[in-house]
Amino acid sequence: MTLTRREFLVTAGAAAAATRAQPGRRASALLVIADDQGLDLGCYGNRAISTPHLDAFAASAVRFTHGFATVSSCSSSRSVLYTGLFNHTSGQYGLAHDIHNQSTLEDVQSLPRLLKDAGFATGVVGKLHVKPPEVYPFDYHVEGREIAGNRDVAAMARKAGEFLAANKSVPFLLVVGFSDPHRNQAGFANTRDYAEVPKHAYDPAAVRVPGHLPDWPEVRRDLADYYESVTRLDHGVGMILRELEASGRAGETVVVYVSDNGIPFPGAKTTLYDAGIHLPLIVRAPERGRAGATTNALASWIDVTPTILDWTGVAGPTRYALPGRSLLPALDDPRGWDEVYASHTFHEITMYYPMRAVRTRRYKYILNLAHPLRYPQASDILDSPSWKAIAARQPKKMGEIDAASYFQRPAEELYDIEHDPNEAHNLAGDPAASAVLTELREKVSAFRRRTKDPWLLGRAERSH
Numbered sequence: 001m002t003l004t005r006r007e008f009l010v011t012a013g014a015a016a017a018a019t020r021a022q023p024g025r026r027a028s029a030l031l032v033i034a035d036d037q038g039l040d041l042g043c044y045g046n047r048a049i050s051t052p053h054l055d056a057f058a059a060s061a062v063r064f065t066h067g068f069a070t071v072s073s074c075s076s077s078r079s080v081l082y083t084g085l086f087n088h089t090s091g092q093y094g095l096a097h098d099i100h101n102q103s104t105l106e107d108v109q110s111l112p113r114l115l116k117d118a119g120f121a122t123g124v125v126g127k128l129h130v131k132p133p134e135v136y137p138f139d140y141h142v143e144g145r146e147i148a149g150n151r152d153v154a155a156m157a158r159k160a161g162e163f164l165a166a167n168k169s170v171p172f173l174l175v176v177g178f179s180d181p182h183r184n185q186a187g188f189a190n191t192r193d194y195a196e197v198p199k200h201a202y203d204p205a206a207v208r209v210p211g212h213l214p215d216w217p218e219v220r221r222d223l224a225d226y227y228e229s230v231t232r233l234d235h236g237v238g239m240i241l242r243e244l245e246a247s248g249r250a251g252e253t254v255v256v257y258v259s260d261n262g263i264p265f266p267g268a269k270t271t272l273y274d275a276g277i278h279l280p281l282i283v284r285a286p287e288r289g290r291a292g293a294t295t296n297a298l299a300s301w302i303d304v305t306p307t308i309l310d311w312t313g314v315a316g317p318t319r320y321a322l323p324g325r326s327l328l329p330a331l332d333d334p335r336g337w338d339e340v341y342a343s344h345t346f347h348e349i350t351m352y353y354p355m356r357a358v359r360t361r362r363y364k365y366i367l368n369l370a371h372p373l374r375y376p377q378a379s380d381i382l383d384s385p386s387w388k389a390i391a392a393r394q395p396k397k398m399g400e401i402d403a404a405s406y407f408q409r410p411a412e413e414l415y416d417i418e419h420d421p422n423e424a425h426n427l428a429g430d431p432a433a434s435a436v437l438t439e440l441r442e443k444v445s446a447f448r449r450r451t452k453d454p455w456l457l458g459r460a461e462r463s464h
Contacts, residue, residue: 028120028172028253029308030244031081032237034280035074035127035150035182036269037259038210040230041280048208049227050200053238057257058282062289062331066298067281068340068359072261072270073347075102077301078177079130081258083110084305084322086343088453094346096131102346104135109317111305112138112173118314121167125159126150127177138175140166150179151189153236154196161243168247171312176240181229183264183380188229196239200231211400211422212267212275218389219265226263250286254311256304257282265386267401270347270378272357272366273423277342285311289331297330297337298361323451341447345455351376354455358443364423365440366413369455375407400424414440 041051043058044065069077071087079085079092083104087093091105104110112122116137123140127150130136140163147155160176181188193199204220207227213219237257244250259279262268268275281299283289302324309316310326330337342357353376354369381387396403400422414430414437415423427433448456 026171026252027312028249029115029174029311030240030253030255031173031175031304031308032240032255032257033078033081033127033175033177034230034233034257034259035177035179036261036264037181037230037233037280038263038268038275039278039280040208040227040263041234043282044280046208048206049202050231051234053234053241054257054280054282057237057241057255057284059292061255061282061284061291063294064281064283064299064327064330065294065296066361067258067279067300068298068342069259069261069277069279069301070340070342071344072268072272072276073344074127074182074260075100075129076344076346077260078128079104080301081260081304082112082130082136082175083108084302084316084324086302086323086341086451088343088345088455089323089451092130094351095348096129100346100349102349103131106132106135107319108135109319110135111308112136114309114314114317115171115173115312118312119170120312120314121163121170121172122174123160123163123167123172124175124177125156125163126175127179128175129177143177148192148194149184149189150177151232152194153178153180153232154194154239156236157239157243160240161246164243164247164249171252172249173308173312176236178233178236180233180236181226181263183384185383188225190225190228190232194232197232197235200228202227209399210263210265210268210275211424212273213265213386213399214390214395214397215399216389216393219386222265222384222386226265252286254286254308255284256307258301258304264378264380264384266377266381266390267398267406269381270344270351270353270376272342272344272355272364274359274364274417274421277359283307283327283331285328285331288328293331295330295334297327297334298340298359299327299330299337300324300340302341303327339443341444343451343453347376347378351378356444356448356453356455358440358447359417360440362416362418363436363440364413364415364417365437365444367441367444368409368411368413371409371411375409412437412441 262276
């Protein structure tokens with residue numbers, strides 16, 4: 001029998017009802033989301049960039065060395081963080097704003113809905129970037145001009161402080177969504193000064209060029225601007241954490257720091273390569289984990305909602321089971337955290353390119369469901385100095401990546417991450433890798449069946 005999506009959700013929810021967490025604990029949660037930041041932090045080994053506040057936060061928390069977004073696109077990724085569902089299940093297939101107009105399905109029970117119904121105060125300072133509001137019913141939301149398009153990090157911290165002060169007697173969920181280091185029409189919004197935030201410009205000669213980009217002057221200048229935006233973000237995180245401490249609520253609050261997707265450069269954002277989805281994840285849960293510890297558990301953004309539900313003691317959705325699990329046990333023990341899955345469909349409405357993937361400790365397998373199509377580029381990348389230099393020179397390689405195969409991809413990709421971290425050598429056609437290919441292909445197929453991927457019904461589905 002084939003279930004409809006709604007029947008699947010109801011059936012899965014009934015099966016999971018007996019094991020859902022029960023209300024009891026009244027702890028709070030702070031979720032801090034960077035916008036298009038890769039692993040560019042001092043605590044993640046990039047010594048060319050200054051991120052003292054995030055480094056200090058990592059020293060007080062547990063840093064995940066293998067944290068993965070499920071999709072490298074802003075709205076889709078944020079919907080995963082807020083719902084605990086893959087975007088092909090929740091319906092948030094692409095960007096929510098403007099003409100792109102993608103929305104989460106109305107029967108989804110989001111994290112803010114679950115906590116709000118349990119008596120929590122819910123707030124967003126900065127970028128939310130999902131819809132409809134009926135699915136994401138935050139009580140308090142400040143964004144836009146009042147906080148300089150989510151770039152005035154000091155003003156954002158003050159607004160966060162106001163939310164905390166107004167909700168002293170109730171548990172809370174507070175989301176802080178920075179727009180740094182996302183690109184805009186003026187690059188990375190570094191052309192103006194921001195009160196209370198020191199300006200930190202970078203020497204292009206000193207930046208670290210990732211393996212998916214060519215080491216050219218234009219790219220280095222572009223990266224230097226990106227670094228400056230990351231450092232502004234870092235100051236904002238420090239200010240937010242000071243507001244939490246001043247509120248007296250830090251001892252009861254789990255703090256989760258993530259980025260929604262990889263850097264806004266070719267080869268990263270909108271891809272399922274590690275440059276697009278292997279991102280910062282730092283978790284501080286009082287009395288859980290060892291301060292300054294690292295864990296190599298393969299953790300997914302699909303696990304963030306279950307983590308916050310676990311911490312707060314609020315029951316999960318009644319209509320369906322969540323595919324993820326709480327990260328709290330992984331703060332102490334990474335055993336059993338050995339694979340993550342990814343699912344991309346759109347970014348902008350013109351960027352249809354459905355992909356599904358699995359990442360293990362050693363390998364990455366990507367299924368390109370619409371592989372006859374040329375791989376599309378996001379408009380902010382097309383407007384970037386890095387892309388314009390690539391378009392002008394038309395190199396055969398972008399860093400270590402073959403340009404032709406990047407734009408016209410095969411049906412399947414398989415990479416040995418241990419020996420090929422930049423995912424430059426596709427092993428899908430190598431007879432020596434056939435056993436691994438078969439194993440990971442079946443994992444992705446089972447993942448798609450398990451999560452009721454609508455694209456299983458489409459003509460893009462391949463038979464093997």
